Amino acid sequence: MKRTNVAELLSSDKFLQEVTLKGWVRTFRANRFIALNDGSTINNIQCVVDFENTDESILKRITTGAAVSIKGTLVESLGRGQNMEVKVSTIEILGDSNPEEYPIQPKKHSFEFLRENAHLRIRTNTFSAVMRLRSALSFAVHNYFIKNGFYNFHAPIITGSDAEGAGEMFNVTTLDVENLPKKEDGKVDRSKDFFGKTTNLTVSGQLEAETYAMALGKVYTFGPTFRAENSNTTRHLSEFWMIEPEVAFNNLDDNMDLAEDFIKSVISYVLDNCKDDLAFLDNRLTQEDKSKPAAQRNEMSLLEKLNFVVENNFKRVSYTEAIDILRNCKPNKKKKFQYIINEWGADLQSEHERFLVEKHFKCPVILFDYPANIKAFYMRLNEDGKTVRAMDVLFPGIGEIVGGSQREERLDVLKQKINELNIDEKELWWYLDTRKFGTAVHSGFGLGFERLVQFTTGMGNIRDVIPYPRTPQNAEF
Amino acid sequence: MKRTNVAELLSSDKFLQEVTLKGWVRTFRANRFIALNDGSTINNIQCVVDFENTDESILKRITTGAAVSIKGTLVESLGRGQNMEVKVSTIEILGDSNPEEYPIQPKKHSFEFLRENAHLRIRTNTFSAVMRLRSALSFAVHNYFIKNGFYNFHAPIITGSDAEGAGEMFNVTTLDVENLPKKEDGKVDRSKDFFGKTTNLTVSGQLEAETYAMALGKVYTFGPTFRAENSNTTRHLSEFWMIEPEVAFNNLDDNMDLAEDFIKSVISYVLDNCKDDLAFLDNRLTQEDKSKPAAQRNEMSLLEKLNFVVENNFKRVSYTEAIDILRNCKPNKKKKFQYIINEWGADLQSEHERFLVEKHFKCPVILFDYPANIKAFYMRLNEDGKTVRAMDVLFPGIGEIVGGSQREERLDVLKQKINELNIDEKELWWYLDTRKFGTAVHSGFGLGFERLVQFTTGMGNIRDVIPYPRTPQNAEF
Numbered sequence: 001m002k003r004t005n006v007a008e009l010l011s012s013d014k015f016l017q018e019v020t021l022k023g024w025v026r027t028f029r030a031n032r033f034i035a036l037n038d039g040s041t042i043n044n045i046q047c048v049v050d051f052e053n054t055d056e057s058i059l060k061r062i063t064t065g066a067a068v069s070i071k072g073t074l075v076e077s078l079g080r081g082q083n084m085e086v087k088v089s090t091i092e093i094l095g096d097s098n099p100e101e102y103p104i105q106p107k108k109h110s111f112e113f114l115r116e117n118a119h120l121r122i123r124t125n126t127f128s129a130v131m132r133l134r135s136a137l138s139f140a141v142h143n144y145f146i147k148n149g150f151y152n153f154h155a156p157i158i159t160g161s162d163a164e165g166a167g168e169m170f171n172v173t174t175l176d177v178e179n180l181p182k183k184e185d186g187k188v189d190r191s192k193d194f195f196g197k198t199t200n201l202t203v204s205g206q207l208e209a210e211t212y213a214m215a216l217g218k219v220y221t222f223g224p225t226f227r228a229e230n231s232n233t234t235r236h237l238s239e240f241w242m243i244e245p246e247v248a249f250n251n252l253d254d255n256m257d258l259a260e261d262f263i264k265s266v267i268s269y270v271l272d273n274c275k276d277d278l279a280f281l282d283n284r285l286t287q288e289d290k291s292k293p294a295a296q297r298n299e300m301s302l303l304e305k306l307n308f309v310v311e312n313n314f315k316r317v318s319y320t321e322a323i324d325i326l327r328n329c330k331p332n333k334k335k336k337f338q339y340i341i342n343e344w345g346a347d348l349q350s351e352h353e354r355f356l357v358e359k360h361f362k363c364p365v366i367l368f369d370y371p372a373n374i375k376a377f378y379m380r381l382n383e384d385g386k387t388v389r390a391m392d393v394l395f396p397g398i399g400e401i402v403g404g405s406q407r408e409e410r411l412d413v414l415k416q417k418i419n420e421l422n423i424d425e426k427e428l429w430w431y432l433d434t435r436k437f438g439t440a441v442h443s444g445f446g447l448g449f450e451r452l453v454q455f456t457t458g459m460g461n462i463r464d465v466i467p468y469p470r471t472p473q474n475a476e477f
Numbered sequence: 478m479k480r481t482n483v484a485e486l487l488s489s490d491k492f493l494q495e496v497t498l499k500g501w502v503r504t505f506r507a508n509r510f511i512a513l514n515d516g517s518t519i520n521n522i523q524c525v526v527d528f529e530n531t532d533e534s535i536l537k538r539i540t541t542g543a544a545v546s547i548k549g550t551l552v553e554s555l556g557r558g559q560n561m562e563v564k565v566s567t568i569e570i571l572g573d574s575n576p577e578e579y580p581i582q583p584k585k586h587s588f589e590f591l592r593e594n595a596h597l598r599i600r601t602n603t604f605s606a607v608m609r610l611r612s613a614l615s616f617a618v619h620n621y622f623i624k625n626g627f628y629n630f631h632a633p634i635i636t637g638s639d640a641e642g643a644g645e646m647f648n649v650t651t652l653d654v655e656n657l658p659k660k661e662d663g664k665v666d667r668s669k670d671f672f673g674k675t676t677n678l679t680v681s682g683q684l685e686a687e688t689y690a691m692a693l694g695k696v697y698t699f700g701p702t703f704r705a706e707n708s709n710t711t712r713h714l715s716e717f718w719m720i721e722p723e724v725a726f727n728n729l730d731d732n733m734d735l736a737e738d739f740i741k742s743v744i745s746y747v748l749d750n751c752k753d754d755l756a757f758l759d760n761r762l763t764q765e766d767k768s769k770p771a772a773q774r775n776e777m778s779l780l781e782k783l784n785f786v787v788e789n790n791f792k793r794v795s796y797t798e799a800i801d802i803l804r805n806c807k808p809n810k811k812k813k814f815q816y817i818i819n820e821w822g823a824d825l826q827s828e829h830e831r832f833l834v835e836k837h838f839k840c841p842v843i844l845f846d847y848p849a850n851i852k853a854f855y856m857r858l859n860e861d862g863k864t865v866r867a868m869d870v871l872f873p874g875i876g877e878i879v880g881g882s883q884r885e886e887r888l889d890v891l892k893q894k895i896n897e898l899n900i901d902e903k904e905l906w907w908y909l910d911t912r913k914f915g916t917a918v919h920s921g922f923g924l925g926f927e928r929l930v931q932f933t934t935g936m937g938n939i940r941d942v943i944p945y946p947r948t949p950q951n952a953e954f
Contacts, residue, residue, distance in 0.1 A: 003726060005626065005694065022726045024692070024915050039694035039725075040626060067691075067915040095886070095916030102914050119688040119907040120914070128692060135628035142619050149482065149517060151612035156945040157634070157701045158647070158678075158716055160952040170635075170649050170671070172678065174705045177665045180654060188654045194647070194705055194715070195952035201635075201649065208945060208954060211596040214544075215501070215605060217482065217516035223701065224634045228651045228671055238671070239635050248516070249480060249499045409572070430596040430954050437579050437597070438501050439572030440544040468633040468685060475637040475672035477685060477907050 001071070007040035009074065010084070019086060021045065021070045022094070024123065027106045028062045034088075036070065042129050042276050046085040047072065058091065064106055065097030065123065111464055118468055118477055126284060129277040130457045130465055133270055137453055138222075140269035141243055144262055145220045150245060153212045153219040155205025160197055161427055168228040169200035170238075201226035204446060206244050207378070207431050210407060213246040213442055214434045220245040222449070230472050234461045235399065237450060239470040246444035252380070252389040252406040255443035256366050259393055259402050260314045263364075263452075268310050270456060271303075278303060285458045302458040305396070314364040314393065317356070320344065322367055325360060326352050347374045350399050357394045365394045377417045379405040380441075391445070398455050404445020411435040478548070484517035486551065487561070496563060498522065498547045499571070501600065504583045505539045511565075513547065519606050519753050523562040524549065535568065541583055542574030542600065588941055595945055595954055603761060606754040607934045607942055610747055614930055615699075617746035618720055621739055622697045627722060630689045630696040632682025637674055638904055645705040646677035647715075678703035681923060683721050684855070684908050687884060690723040690919055691911045697722040699926070707949050711938040712876065714927060716947040723921035729857070729866040729883040732920035733843050736870055736879050737791050740841075740929070745787050747933060748780075755780060762935045779935040782873070791841040791870065794833070797821065799844055802837060803829055824851045827876050834871045842871045854894045856882040857918075868922070875932050881922020888912040 001020045009019060023038030031051045035044035047070050051059060062068065069092040077085040099105070103113075104120050114121035121127045142152065158172050174194040175181065181192040190198050205221040212219045221244040228238065245258065270278065282302040289297045300308060317325075326332055326341040326348075339349050348367075357365050368391040372381060379388035393402035408414045414435055418425055425432065453465040463469040468477045478497045486496060500515030508528045512521035524547050528536060539545065546569040554562040576582070580590075581597050591598035598604045619629065635649050651671040652658065658669040667675050682698040689696045698721040705715065722735065747755065759779040766774040777785060794802075803809055803818040803825075816826050825844075834842050845868040849858060856865035870879035885891045891912055895902055902909065930942040940946040945954045 007626070022917070023694075039628075039692055065915045067917040094918070095912075095914070097914040119685075119910060120692075122689055122692040131630070131689070131693065132628055135623075135630070138629045138631075139619055139623045142616055146612075146616045149484070151516075151609055152615045153608070153612070154615075154701075154718060154944060156716065156947060156952075156954065158703075158947050158952055159954075161954070168651070170651060171654075172647050172649060173654075174645070174647060175654070177648075177650075177652070177654065177657060194949060195947070196950040197952070199952050208596075211954075212599055212608070212944065215516055215597075215599040216608065217500075224631075226635075239633065241631060433596060435572075437572070437574040438542045438544040440499070441571070467631060467689065470633060470635050470672070472671060473673040475633075475635055475674070475676045477633065477636075477638070477688075 005040040006036065006038045006043065006045045009045055009086075010041065010043055012074065015074055015076055015084070017074050019072060019074055021047070021072075021086065023068065025062055025064055025066045025068060025097075027064060031059055034062060034068070034070075036068070036086075037128075039128060042125055042132070042280050046077065046079070046082050047088050047091075048085055049088045049091060054091070058093065061093045061096055062091070063097050063099045063102070065102045065104060066093060067095035067097075068092065069094055111461065115463060115469070116476075122467070125280060127464070129280050130453070130459060131467065132277050133274050133281075133457050134453050134465060136270050136274050137266055137456060138449070140266035141220075141222055141449075143269070144265045145218075145245065148218070150218040150220045150247075151212070151216050153205070153209055153216075153221050155202060155208045155221045155223055155244075157202050157224065158195070158199050159202045160195060160199050161207070167203050169203060170226050170228045172199045172201060203227060204242065204244065206246065206444060206446065207428075209244055209246040209444065210442065211430065211434055213248045213444070214438065214440070217249075218245070218247045232472060234463075235451070235454075237462055237466065237469055237471060240462075240466070241449040243447045243449055244444060246442065248440055248442045250406075250443040251441055252368060252391060252443060255404055255406060255445060256314075256316060256368065256391055259366070259391070259404065259445055259447075263393070263402075263447075264310050266452070267306050267456060271306055271310065278306070281457050305458075306456065309364060309395075312363055314366050315361045316366045316368065317361075319348075319367055319370045319387065322348070322352075322356060325356065329355065329360070331355060345371050345373070353392075353394045353399050354396075357399075358396050362396075364396070367392050367394065375405070377421055377423065378407050378414070380408045381413055381417075389443075393445075395451075395455055398451050401451045401455065402445050402447045404443065406441065406443040409435060409439045409441050411439065482517040483513065483515045483520065483522045486522055486563075487518065487520055489551065492551055492553055492561070494551050496549060496551055498524070498549075498563065500545065502539055502541055502543045502545060502574075504541060508536055511539060511545070511547075513545070513563075514605075516605060519602055519609070519757050523554065523556070523559050524565050524568075525562055526565045526568060531568070535570065538570045538573055539568070540574050540576045540579070542579045542581060543570060544572035544574075545569065546571055588938065592940060592946070593953075599944070602757060604941070606757050607930070607936060608944065609754050610751050610758075610934050611930050611942060613747050613751050614743055614933060615926070617743035618699055618926075620746070621742045622695075622722065625695070627695040627697045628689070628693050630682070630686055630693075630698050632679060632685045632698045632700055632721075634679050634701065635672070635676050636679045637672060637676050638684070644680050646680060647703050647705045649676045649678060680704060681719065681721065683723065683921060683923065684905075686721055686723040686921065687919065688907065688911055690725045690921070691915065691917070694726075695722070695724045709949060711940075712928070712931075714939055714943065714946055714948060717939075717943070718926040720924045720926055721921060723919065725917055725919045727883075727920040728918055729845060729868060729920060732881055732883060732922060733791075733793060733845065733868055736843070736868070736881065736922055736924075740870070740879075740924075741787050743929070744783050744933060748783055748787065755783070758934050782935075783933065786841060786872075789840050791843050792838045793843045793845065794838075796825075796844055796847045796864065799825070799829075799833060802833065806832065806837070808832060822848050822850075830869075830871045830876050831873075834876075835873050839873075841873070844869050844871065852882070854898055854900065855884050855891070857885045858890055858894075866920075870922075870924075872928075872932055875928050878928045878932065879922050879924045881920065883918065883920040886912060886916045886918050888916065 034047040389406035511524040866883035
């Protein structure tokens with residue numbers, strides 16, 4: 001008989017139907033009630049074993065984590081907590097789970113412990129909810145762009161160019177480090193490496209995406225990117241997934257509109273499609289809050305926060321306005337900030353961004369028109385000659401979730417900038433070609449996917465929203 | 478005025494409307510007719526310039542590749558080849574394209590030349606069609622799995638495990654090769670590397686995907702994978718995208734059903750959604766065929782081939798049957814094969830696979846139940862003790878497009894296999910845990926995305942279906 005999954009069954013009303021279920025035992029109580037989960041939903045189906053007519057040897061093997069196949073009848077439940085249950089006619093143990101050895105027991109495990117068991121943490125309610133949401137968000141990303149006329153562009157992961165300068169890079173090599181080929185001058189002979197030169201893991205697909213936007217009009221990347229930085233924080237990963245749309249003929253205002261519409265759309269998608277998982281995570285955070293001192297509690301629940309983002313306009317504030325606000329704000333005057341804001345031109349730190357978003361505006365904020373010298377070379381210089389058409393989207397609890405800009409489309413201005421920064425023009429010949437042949441205004445941004453997942457799930461540590469996190473000193477599994 | 482894209486305009490019937498268009502000039506003839514493309518479709522819109530009332534200095538700058546902004550009126554066209562055209566009222570040159578320097582001229586360029594200009598080849602009809610199809614196929618992949626209850630799983634790219642054995646790996650490091658840290662024994666001290674040990678780029682996300690399937694039920698990966706092999710062929714890339722579904726409780730028959738249904742579904746999707754691009758590529762191949770000797774021409778056109786795959790069942794043939802067919806076939810008896818098939822146990826080469834698919838069965842073929850010793854360690858051993866529940870899907874012109882198996886779910890059998898192959902059990906502790914706790918029958922496969930794109934677009938060289946191909950000695954852009 002065809003197997004039914006738990007999600008289908010729980011939304012069914014065909015009582016008395018015969019069903020076959022396969023899944024894993026979450027709990028087994030009173031020698032009678034199995035809470036069965038098969039991953040199709042966070043909810044378990046209760047399966048009631050006729051223990052008087054079941055072998056003691058079988059009953060003993062119904063333990064947390066065991067894989068079972070159950071045949072039975074769907075009936076209305078008389079017990080509290082569920083509307084339906086399965087009256088088991090036969091149960092087969094597919095795979096045992098020795099309770100003396102199985103690390104995931106039906107109790108609260110610390111996230112640290114679960115990170116060490118990242119291959120099993122997905123069997124818990126919290127992580128299965130987070131990863132189902134991650135999957136739904138991922139689909140919402142593709143769905144948004146495709147429905148809006150964008151083309152998915154697969155940026156190269158291994159790159160021979162290191163001009164982007166977004167961060168430290170990982171080297172990719174097939175040279176035998178115990179026996180390196182050397183040139184006459186004693187240096188390593190990179191011409192003997194796989195690609196005939198030094199190659200690295202990409203930090204961003206933007207420059208390549210720009211070449212495609214200048215032909216296909218609207219493109220987006222969604223792929224892994226890498227930073228070899230020794231950042232051990234709750235907001236950084238060495239390997240993370242990034243979304244980078246790039247649109248020909250869009251200026252910075254269009255870019256802000258796109259970022260805001262995109263974020264609202266993907267969050268709406270999960271609000272509509274992941275109700276059970278979100279309800280679970282919402283409750284989890286609410287419970288967690290209760291154990292905190294009042295001052296540290298969230299002002300909004302997870303669902304309230306998500307709805308707030310969808311329903312309210314992001315506040316758009318120029319860098320210059322933001323500096324004015326920060327210079328005159330209490331924490332600055334009382335020297336509560338670690339970095340005091342004295343003058344225009346200062347780089348904003350996380351503490352300043354959080355003040356603006358969480359205390360001052362109390363909503364997502366888009367900062368724009370930053371000083372040129374704290375931003376990347378490819379950003380469009382404003383007519384004032386000192387600011388660039390950059391934008392950052394700042395989110396409560398997360399900080400920067402999007403960084404983008406209108407790109408410098410003028411060949412002469414771009415070349416001058418590249419030369420000032422001592423970047424080799426030859427390294428970027430192909431990028432400069434986009435300005436040489438049929439250049440046009442264009443804009444794009446990068447969104448760190450894991451930060452979006454963090455925001456949407458309410459998880460505090462970015463290592464808990466990606467299946468197998470890579471961080472300094474950690475590449476297990 | 479809001480910009481209209483060409484795709485929208487061409488499907489419009491609102492004549493006499495005022496429109497603003499932005500795009501690139503494909504051709505400009507008779508000082509009057511611009512073929513304008515903006516990437517939204519392979520089709521150009523004809524824009525008619527009133528050359529008598531337009532500055533000579535502007536007319537001179539309307540060259541192939543130039544970016545322009547056009548305002549005008551949509552009118553019915555009297556000329557041949559189009560139903561509508563835009564009567565230009567104003568034209569602005571956004572970005573020039575010097576015809577003396579622009580490499581992409583309105584003539585036939587060789588694919589070799591275009592590969593060297595991979596940043597500009599996307600501005601040609603062929604490559605824009607291929608990459609739009611690639612994007613549509615990519616969305617079709619996500620759409621198929623999400624609609625069928627799968628969860629997208631992002632497998633790690635940097636891996637500390639090298640047990641999968643699917644091929645040679647790229648090393649990922651932040652060590653300074655000019656100044657390597659050494660241990661007392663003179664060997665490189667990998668504990669000083671970024672992750673505190675040797676790490677590589679993944680060759681497959683399967684093992685990690687299995688851990689997720691054993692909790693979420695149905696998962697799939699779709700991400701970049703890497704092979705550091707010195708293969709300079711039209712079917713191999715060093716960096717390519719792979720799709721790997723993994724399903725708990727599926728046996729090999731279910732796995733074959735899934736592979737066949739999946740492939741048919743994504744091809745149907747592009748047949749429905751990419752008619753213009755497919756028509757162009759179909760015609761391109763037909764023209765190309767005309768220049769070939771009759772014996773080398775395709776029996777079916779591209780569209781016929783795609784429809785054939787969607788409409789016909791894949792032929793399922795056991796390895797043992799296939800060996801019988803091959804042993805007795807003409808090219809084997811006449812020693813036309815490079816590798817003569819003498820006995821059961823031989824590994825099949827591309828020439829044998831192509832014979833089965835293209836000459837014998839004349840349809841996609843699924844071979845299954847291969848000898849254990851030519852397949853990977855994790856495949857389910859059959860009761861005969863000598864074959865495993867492996868399957869390969871073979872496609873005309875492409876060869877192997879899918880490789881998969883039912884996985885060995887029995888801890889003792891799996892451990893014995895690992896030990897026979899001298900793989901360190903400790904390396905795979907987490908993988909073995911899936912068999913130790915709640916193991917169950919499960920299956921999955923890997924599909925090389927670029928081979929699917931090759932098949933669907935009819936492109937002969939795999940380097941022409943990925944934006945920036947990485948192959949031995951080549952990591953430009």
